Amino acid sequence: MKRYIKSIALIVITILCNQNIIAQNQKLNKADLEYDQYDFIDARDIYLKVVEKGYHSAEIYKKLGDTYYYNSDYKTASDWYGKLFETYPGDVDIEYFYRAAQSYKSIDRYEESNELMDTYIAMGGEEKVIQAFENDPEYLKSLGIETFKYVLNKISVNSKFSDFGPSYYKNKIVFASSTKDLENFKTHNWNNLPYLDLYSADIDKDGNYSNPEPLSGEVNTVYHESSTAFTKDGKTMYFTRNNYTNGKKGSDDRRTMRLKLYKATKNLIGEWVNVEELPFNSPQYSVAHPALSKDEKRLYFASDMLGTYGRSDLWYTEILENNMYGEPVNLGPNINTRSRETFPYISEYNNLYFSSDGYGGYGGLDIFITPLDEEGNYGKISNFGEPINSNQDDFGFITKESEGTGYFSSNIDGGRGSIDDEIFRFVEECVMTITTTVTDIDTGELIPGAEVSLLDSNNKLIEKVTVGDDAKYTFTGHCETQYSVLATKKKFFPNEKIIVTPNEGGVIDLILELKRKEDCLPNDLGCRLNLQPIYFDYDRAEIRDDAAIELAKILSALQLYPELVIHIESHTDSRGRDSYNEKLSDRRAKSTMNWIAERGVDPFRLTAKGYGESQLVNYCSNDVECTEEEHQLNRRSMFLIQDHNSTVTSK
Template sequence: MKLKNYILTCIILLLCFTASAQYGSQKKADNLFNKFSFVSAAEVYHNLIEKDFNADYATRQLADSYAYMRNPDSAVVYYQKAVQQNNIPIEYYYNYAQALRGVKDYKQSRVWLRRFKDAGGVVKKDKYLKDSDFITSIFNAKQQYFLADVNFNSKYSDFGAFEQNGIIYFASSKDVGVSTKHIYGWNEEPFLDIYTVQNRTDSIINHKSKIKGDINSIYHDGPLTITKDGKTMYFSRNDFNKNVLGKDDEGMTHLKIYKASLVDGEWKNVEELSFNSNSYSTGHPALNSDDTKLYFTSDRSGGYGGSDIYYVDINNDGSLGEPQNLGSVVNTDKNEMFPFVNSENALFFSSDGHAGLGLLDIFGTVSDANNNMISVLNLGVPVNSSKDDFSFFMNDDGLSGFFASNRDGGVGGDDIYAYDRIPQLKIEGTITDANTNAPVPNAVVTLLDSNDNKIADLQTDENGHFEINIDRDTDYKLNTKKDNYIDDSRMVTTKGVENSVTSINADFVLNPVVEKELPITELYPIYFDFNKYDIRRESTAELDRIVDLMMNKYPNMVIKIESHTDSRGTYAYNNKLSKERANATYKYLIANGVDASRITEYDGFGERKLTNDCDGTINCNEDQHQLNRRTQFIVVKME
């Protein structure tokens, strides 16, 4: 292989790897964002912006990340950048207004809120009036969660859904299919037992669906959590073990947390945890992502009031540390309960002490770079309602899960509701050769907005495949380009796409250029002065020659225009300057009679395609820099 070809191959492979890595970074950032890991997501979005990969999208996500981290100063900076983008969703006008409120710039906040209304936005009555709650206003600017059917609810109480390895566990007082029912005097319903189903559409639930082993007793059992290896369960139960019902000095029976082991498909070896007490309740267990901490609810003394959320460390030998109160960011003088920790260690819980929509509402926590909880977010409708909403669970994908509520319209007292979050939408496709149907690798796919502003460049892989994340309710344009093929383009819209759809397909079939001996050996480049894009007088001779060739000698000739800069100036400025040079060249040819349809493209490449080594790492004289300040003309076809 010749050295030149070897170098070219290496460059192409490097570009493919870089594009793939950056796309992978965006997917990672979006996953972190969906799971409330906003600090980690922000770091990746910053990196994407620096590499100018989907920078507009990353800027929007970064602004939201800072808002949710309760950092209005940084949020304002990036919302300001976002609202300057073309075709920005109008919700960002609203978000910008709320962030401005967070920094107490009420005058500008009103300006952007008015702009949001003028663009067709509807401002709902703000239930979060304090400046400190601006993040919840932003989070709920658009609906985050959408409800899905659950068929296994009963006319009694059902809650505490927990899913692992294809099995859904939940607590229920539906004691159907048995002749003897133990009734709880408080609500005249059977005591809670733990049941299992295979999926949320299962509807035939009876005593055979109860969890196997020694978990269920004649009193309340559930909810539960299970370690990642599936071998250990922690669950709530009335103070009842070894057929003995415990009571405090006043004759009251409290909740305790127990653990059990999976033995031959059944849960056995039930034992009480060390921090329980006969004098107060301890329940609602939840594990963190690596099973090293156990979170729970307790009304023990020394808290902030009502019931609080605590955690204990789980040591390597299985022993437990001392209970630690989560502090005033989470706990209030009222009731906090039903903790859940997702795969990124974001805590969710229910509370009637934080600003909410009704009684118990579900909240998520936001942490800083040191994993300190700094704020809480009300998850909004439809997760929360005017009634009690609790026992939140999120699957590892961050896009689906369950919660419970006693809201109107349910089947029984407490019902389990499934939710889905709108998944990230992507556009993907395959580029193939029109003659051979073979994939076309290393083709360049450019994603543009409806005003032809470039959003990102992609390259197809060895299978001719490309994909990229896009926004919903937006119009796009895709351009494809590959040497020795005729360029192609199409419009794509995501307007009207269902929320359940995660991918839009856009395949391309490219026609190869028919290689013929061209009667023109070369169209010569023209050159520009430093930091300028106006056409030099001496360049008009070549431009006029091209006009004459296209209009008189070769009336079917089609060209494209590529403009460049030297390496001096910033990367972004050089991109802009080269586009202005391409535009000036294009306008000259059109003004002198060339039909616009015969110029397939006029674009700028900044300093990306230098003709020499003057990339800033060596000293170059002016003549050497001059060779890079150019516009080139490429013949696309002759007939």
């Protein structure tokens, strides 16, 4: 029985298969482990201490502003960007006008934000706008629908078990649910869950169900009932049930209890009575999921009866007078496949909706649509698209197209198959599905674990997520709306893009590329703090004012973290005699160490040494012609974190 029920329509609940997911731990290399042991060093705290001591620079204000900006603290970011513009107007890079404008906007300082944005545009800045989208099904619009224009919500009365197959019934909804008390009702012997019954519920102003209760009368039994179709006058119902008639169950030659279609009428006190099965049923095949044509002269259904092309096909029968029916007619190989076609529904615009896994699509059962003419002939078949179709089973679709609303069933949010079938309501609204993938700009590789933030046009945070192994983040946004998407990851520079969605729904595939930061040696404190070059006057070793700002960062780190012990290295370029450069660099190293010690740091936490031109970082050795910029790369100071037991001799 189970095989046929699942083939026809997911009417019963499949066996839950527990799968053990084995997580694989990523290996860290030795450098990463060494680097992580110094992660307690917070560069922002150190920069704040530097500013408290009266040291500041354009670079410090930029870094502090960025630290808060990329952590969505726009109030504090705007404070630091404001200091940057006020104190160092000539050192403001173009991107800071944009970041400051976004920060001011997020705290409702719109006039200042607009002025900064005008400056940003005038300087050549341009918001990166993406308007490409994949949505051109003009013929769908002619059918009265527009794919990608739906917002989904679960209805309020979904149970913890299976709920599916809604039908309109006057001002109510009728649906199938396995919500019975397990202790008092008969259950499946193969998964110990309740049998399905039919329930009715009121529809509130928000489209949610309320006051659910079982259908009264003779419809619900100890076996499965589901998927209904009602005549417009509300007096006749067609429904699906296991092969169970007049208190007797039937089965096929393999002792499988198949599905049948039944008819019931409503009596004067509102009970469903006079239950009778339709004449084309058989114990040897299943017939299920009724749908009435607009004129109520045809009954559509799904079946695997003789003549079926696949696991189940769509059929119809003419409804004749005197409770008679015509011979079932298969809709043919142009609509039926070798797989499953099931859950037909005829809409007010005379469109045939159905579910199939035989056309290829998003995965599992997808919902398809085709128009019907006055004779019931169908036209082009189209996948209904996202967001209603997913990579799981999507079925049992009904809609009031004139209102742009409807319901359908899906197990998208569960991992247990049809046990997790739930009913969703959809409302027509112009929306965009936007998928962001985070990659390495140099290698193109995915960056799992990146943090992606979605912000509105006022730079207010909507959502923040950490991407998984696929490095993807997907959200549904509104049409004609501006969003910012920001990606950050440790050891990478952050990146953000601005998107303005078009006035028609669709899909945007966005790539956010992150640039890896230059790798610091694990113990290179200066690199971690982004120290700017420490310059000395020609042939001098005294600390200049610009160098003091950078040394203040090292001083603050030593004061914040008493466990730090550092070794200072000074280097020169290759110009001049080797022996002189070694002495000069040694004087500069000791001058640097003394500057720090004179400000209260225990000298036993400091060592210093000059290395002259012996450790050049490029090819600019003696007698090699290089630019001043290339020579400058060699004139550097390094501040290396030492273990407490390290012994570095100060020369």
